[in-house]
Amino acid sequence: MSSPGEIRAESVGVRFRLTHERPLTFKEAAVRLFRQPRSVEDLWALRGVSVELGPGEALALLGRNGSGKSTLLRVLGGILDPTEGRAEVTGRVLPLIEIAAGFLPDLSAIENVHLNAALLGLTRREAVERSGPVFEFAELARFRDVPVRLLSSGMQARLAFSLAVHLPAEILLVDEVLAVGDLEFQARCHERIAAFRREGRTLVLVTHDLETAERLCPRALLLEGGRPVFSGPTREAAARARSLPHAPPGPAA
Amino acid sequence: MPAGPLAEVARLWSRRDLLSLLVAADLKLRYKGSALGFVWGLLNPLLLTGIFALVFTHLLRPPVERFPLFLLSALFPWTFVAQATVRATQSVVQHGTLLRKVAVPASVFPLASSLSSLANFALSLPVLLGLALLLRAPVTVAWLYLPVAGALLFAFVAGVALLVSAANVFFRDVQHLVEVLLSMAFYLTPIIYSLEMLPPAIAGALVWNPIAPLLLGFRDPLYAGAWPDPRDVAAAAASAAAALAVGWTFFQRCRPRFFLYV
Known part of the structure; x- marks a missing residue:
């Protein structure tokens, strides 16, 4: 086994x-x-x-x-x-293959974090629990409710990476x-x-x-x-x- | 990876949170930027009902009593079928980049888009009930059949959604074809008429329309206050089961090759 x-x-x-x-x-x-x-x-x-x-x-x-x-x-x-x-x-398994690809530009950063965590296999509760540390690590806490299309590509990548490394x-x-x-x-x-x-x-x-x-x-x-x-x-x-x-x-x- | 239809259903069930988040995102994006947002889901059938009521009581007088209710009790379910099919056609292709990057059961995409259309359709039901009261249609216990009719119609829609979304991955023509077929099906389905109004020969042929018995599940209780004929219920159930089985099987057969085409 x-x-x-x-x-x-x-x-x-x-x-x-x-x-x-x-x-x-x-x-x-x-x-x-x-x-x-x-x-x-x-x-x-x-x-x-x-x-x-x-x-x-x-x-x-x-x-x-x-x-x-x-x-x-x-x-x-x-x-x-x-x-x-x-x-x-x-x-x-957590495949980090161009993670930002999963972002929907019109949804807010926090909604995208939840959705992408779910895409990678988390339940909604697990996703909500982790979103705090995710935004902290990405230094984007102020941008939680901003639509992702308004974030710079660097910010998006940071958010995606941060999300990835905080997933179990x-x-x-x-x-x-x-x-x-x-x-x-x-x-x-x-x-x-x-x-x-x-x-x-x-x-x-x-x-x-x-x-x-x-x-x-x-x-x-x-x-x-x-x-x-x-x-x-x-x-x-x-x-x-x-x-x-x-x-x-x-x-x- | 475990195979078999049951394993795939289990896999899908374990991702139900993803499904609900996708539905929420879809509904949100549908009303994005509009001031009234989700209210449009209710306002749209309400305004449509008002227009039909005005036209068919003052301008035209079809020889059918309570014609607006007769029409809308089949038209709203039909709109659900048509809208869900059109939206689902694109659903897998649209999320192609995701499929290449994340291990996610592809069927969540057509199912999420069917569910968000279902939510929209659900908002038109109170409007229908209100219209039935307004036009003094008989209110009977037959209304209790409506949830069953809704479940059967959703199963049918989900099957069609799986079928067209998978086919569209290989043949992008499907999205254009679907629209043409739907407008043809609109006239071949008893929506603006009922089978009893047609010459027997034509009615006999249209009996085989797989959508017709599903729509009767709404029209019979809402318009006539009657339970649908048991034969129609059986036909509706068979139609829903067949659509779901064909759609699911086709989708799962195609799924391993999606990667190369999306």
Whole structure:
């Protein structure tokens, strides 16, 4: 039996069919009935990737744009079902993938905090209980009742991050959101994530900032074109990532 | 992740707070910026009723007694069906960015939009009851059937909402098609007329209209003070169950592929 905070992914693969990836119209569908089906190009955004993390461990996902980092994060977060292999995550997962995306611009900041907390799996009571500390950390207490569209993008990102780190979760999946806000806020974010780790929670971090990766995660997985190329100590993974050839031939994100 | 329809229902139930917050947000955004806000939900059917009452007692006199009540007792439920369907069509596509970023059961979006339309429809019921009293329609215990009629109609609407919202993810034409189909269905459904007014041959064909028995659940008690015919109740229940089953199954089948299309 697995304990909360555990992540186990076995040879996960995600395939995208390129010709099917846009909305069809009836006309196109009708034309297709009579024509030869166009050749379908398979793109494996991710293949043969395995991840094993115990409770309280931290893993950095490294690699260039389009190497499959975010896709892997989405599989672990239960947002995307893998085409092959299996991903098992025990405990409450908090996927922080461009969190501000969930904000409805016409609702007030406090309403958005409640709604987004609910989107991430909290009950209404849990959300209300946490909203105080959330606004305090984001330093936005004065703006509780202001529609989110009137907040600056920096304020929105701060609110979103603050909400995220105040939610109860055994597992935190973070995608580049550390790059929000000014330097001082970033420093507090790093502090907060370090505290998150000290509390024995599991962390998976996608980042291009190799120093951040080394500071927060002892282990790293380096992806290239959707395939794992190195798994081990972050220092070594970072060195390899630096030495990867430029101008990636891999698929776009 | 557990599979099967029951697991999905359980997953949805565990997210009921999200559902209620989405409904609240939807209602709020619907009346955003208007001074009267939610009052419009009541004012709109009230004004509409006033207009119909004036037109059909002073301008036109259709050979149906209490015609405004006859018309509105079917028109308001119909408006609920039409409005909820149109709004639900966009619901999944609209929240596409969310679906790509948060692990959330996609069905909350069409269901939330159906529920907020239901709330709107509920506000037109007091207006209908008031009109029935005003026009001295028989007030009987048959009015007790109205909550049942409402539940069946909502189940039907939820099924249609699931169906069209999922279909619209793959074929954006659905949103345009839905509007055309709805205006066609308006005339094929006994709203401005009743089946008894039609030649038997046509009435016989329209008996198969899946919406008709659902609307009779409102018209029979409100207009005539009568319980609906048991056959109509059975037809309404079958229609609601079929819509819900088809909509739910279709939606869950499509769901894994939403990610690529939204």
